[in-house]
Amino acid sequence: LGTQLDNFNFKLLGTDISDGAVKQASYGKYNKFEIERGLPRQTLQKHFTLFGDSWKVKDELRAMVNFRKLNLMLPFAGLGKYDIILCRNVAIYFTLEDRKKLFNKLADSLTDDGYLIIGSTESLTGICPRFVPKRHLRAIFYQKKI
Secondary structure, eight states: OOGGGTTOOOOEEEEESOHHHHHHHHHTEEEHHHHTTTOOHHHHHHHEEEETTEEEEOHHHHTTEEEEEOOTTSOOTTOOOEEEEEEOSOGGGSOHHHHHHHHHHHHHTEEEEEEEEEOTTOOOTTTOTTEEEEEETTEEEEEEOO
């Protein structure tokens, strides 16, 4: 998190269908291999504490995040509306019909000007007309149509 975010008040919700993944994410402890997958040393030192041979997310960062089990094919009861949803590298495992259902449910869960970020191998073309593709540098993301 950059210094530009220090003045913002935000909460994050992380979800997974796996109880084990939710439990590990909630605990916030990661081994050397998991940490070294693209996390800059400066970020590591700012937001993590060395804990034996692992790294643990600092409490002030963990306090901003909640985790819960969620099956994306079931109703999103009680989740509320979000400004940004990241659903990366998930839809590639679904059938076309299930991808249509998923992206429509995600559109329902976004604020009117909300953004959806999906994996680089995924696309909404021909799947969900409720989004407009946007570009920034080499990245493509989607904004909910108002």
